Amino acid sequence: MIYVDNAATSFPKPGEVGRAMLDYLENKSANPGRSAHRLSIEAGRAIYRTRENLARLLDLKDPLRIVFCLNATEALNLVIRGFLEPGMHVITSSMEHNSVMRPLRNLEKKGVEITVIRDKEDELFINDLEKSIKKNTALILLNHASNVNGRIFPIKSAGKIAEKNGILFMIDAAQSAGCIPIDMYEDNINILAFTGHKSLYGPQGTGGLAIRDDVDFTRIKTLKTGGTGSKSEKEEQPTFLPDMFESGTPNGVGLSGLNAGIEFITARKINEIHDFEISLAHELKSYLKKSAGITIYEPLSEDSTATVSFNIDRLPSSKVAMILDEKYEIMTRAGLHCAPSAHKSIGSFPSGTVRISFGIFNTYEHVEKLIDAIIEISRDF
Amino acid sequence: MKEARSVILFYSSSAALKMESLAKSENLVVKLIPIPRDLSSDCGICLLVLNDDMEEIKTIIDNHRIEYEGIHDYMV
Numbered sequence: 001m002i003y004v005d006n007a008a009t010s011f012p013k014p015g016e017v018g019r020a021m022l023d024y025l026e027n028k029s030a031n032p033g034r035s036a037h038r039l040s041i042e043a044g045r046a047i048y049r050t051r052e053n054l055a056r057l058l059d060l061k062d063p064l065r066i067v068f069c070l071n072a073t074e075a076l077n078l079v080i081r082g083f084l085e086p087g088m089h090v091i092t093s094s095m096e097h098n099s100v101m102r103p104l105r106n107l108e109k110k111g112v113e114i115t116v117i118r119d120k121e122d123e124l125f126i127n128d129l130e131k132s133i134k135k136n137t138a139l140i141l142l143n144h145a146s147n148v149n150g151r152i153f154p155i156k157s158a159g160k161i162a163e164k165n166g167i168l169f170m171i172d173a174a175q176s177a178g179c180i181p182i183d184m185y186e187d188n189i190n191i192l193a194f195t196g197h198k199s200l201y202g203p204q205g206t207g208g209l210a211i212r213d214d215v216d217f218t219r220i221k222t223l224k225t226g227g228t229g230s231k232s233e234k235e236e237q238p239t240f241l242p243d244m245f246e247s248g249t250p251n252g253v254g255l256s257g258l259n260a261g262i263e264f265i266t267a268r269k270i271n272e273i274h275d276f277e278i279s280l281a282h283e284l285k286s287y288l289k290k291s292a293g294i295t296i297y298e299p300l301s302e303d304s305t306a307t308v309s310f311n312i313d314r315l316p317s318s319k320v321a322m323i324l325d326e327k328y329e330i331m332t333r334a335g336l337h338c339a340p341s342a343h344k345s346i347g348s349f350p351s352g353t354v355r356i357s358f359g360i361f362n363t364y365e366h367v368e369k370l371i372d373a374i375i376e377i378s379r380d381f
Numbered sequence: 382m383k384e385a386r387s388v389i390l391f392y393s394s395s396a397a398l399k400m401e402s403l404a405k406s407e408n409l410v411v412k413l414i415p416i417p418r419d420l421s422s423d424c425g426i427c428l429l430v431l432n433d434d435m436e437e438i439k440t441i442i443d444n445h446r447i448e449y450e451g452i453h454d455y456m457v
């Protein structure tokens with residue numbers, strides 16, 4: 001069995017992740033931040049440790065500016081819906097996932113203006129971005145790395161432009177957090193949305209926001225209100241982080257697992273993980289490129305994540321993925337990958353592509369088997 | 382004889398946990414305890430510290446711009 005669908009969710013998880021979750025369930029899982037007994041405090045510590053490790057990973061100074069959500073989708077919705085008002089203008093790229101596109105298109109109907117910049121080489125893209133800025137531009141929201149072809153966007157330059165123009169800059173780091181080094185200050189990121197279950201190697205149901213220390217978060221309305229364990233005498237929602245956005249009992253067991261995932265990748269070093277994964281992707285790509293009858297959808301950036309989109313010209317992507325699964329036990333993902341706009345942008349809409357995405361547990365042997373399978377499929381079908 | 386101690390009250394348990402983590406990384410002896418009833422009706426936690434460490438505690442509070450509700454003598 002070969003799993004190369006890590007852009008959907010990473011698999012397997014390091015053993016430490018499951019063990020940390022079991023330890024939390026068996027030894028700590030009181031209600032964190034609610035009661036004041038030792039077990040509740042222990043549960044709170046487990047979650048706080050996750051905040052600390054995430055803050056360290058992203059070079060965020062204050063761990064309390066990590067806000068936990070269910071996943072990147074919820075985190076993105078929190079800012080998109082909580083910040084944008086009718087009459088505001090937002091700039092984004094054509095390579096966004098539907099977790100960005102759908103909330104934006106929904107708000108467009110209510111009077112939010114949207115400019116979608118078509119993906120181009122970095123310099124041209126940044127030029128277009130700068131030209132799209134208007135008086136009412138309130139937010140620039142960019143995918144850090146595409147889940148379709150691994151394209152890495154020039155967030156540092158985009159963030160600089162946003163800063164110069166007094167515009168909030170947010171990135172969708174669902175595909176990058178954990179496999180590309182990120183520094184919220186160096187990279188000029190105001191707000192970052194992450195998901196726990198991809199390159200951070202945590203369980204599903206974990207994710208959130210990192211809000212830089214100099215961002216006025218009170219401009220974002222909270223989507224949910226309720227119990228926080230703080231200011232219990234008040235019937236109004238607290239206005240400090242993370243409580244303002246974190247009502248309800250948190251996913252302590254999931255966040256304990258996420259912490260173990262982060263500690264695992266941090267010990268391995270993010271840039272080394274990136275180098276390793278990308279070398280697997282290059283190996284695969286160099287074969288696909290020299291094969292007749294195969295189209296490969298290259299990203300418009302020099303560097304990329306280890307996500308490769310291709311098609312065998314005569315075959316639908318869904319069929320290729322099905323044969324890879326049924327005959328070779330190789331798990332990929334076909335179709336549009338929740339990103340119709342991105343597929344339009346790279347010219348593979350509506351049929352989609354076969355996507356192969358590597359993770360830390362893949363090997364060169366996996367790549368060889370994958371290449372052999374693709375050779376056979378393009379010959380036999 | 383017991384050393385003199387104080388409790389620091391914060392606005393959220395996350396802030397108390399943050400202070401605990403920072404104090405422990407400076408090897409200070411601290412302990413999270415339930416907020417004494419006479420200090421607040423809130424059911425949360427506060428940080429018990431030694432008065433001898435107060436200067437270092439305050440330095441941490443300043444350096445990390447930690448907002449706190451108040452510092453009170455701790456009576457057993």
Ligand SMILES: Cc1ncc(COP(=O)(O)O)c(C=O)c1O
Nearest residue numbers: 071072073097099147172174195
């Ligand atoms: C680029 C991108 N953004 C956002 C998401 C949403 O992540 P989640 O499904 O964990 O909310 C994904 C993955 O599904 C993604 O690839």
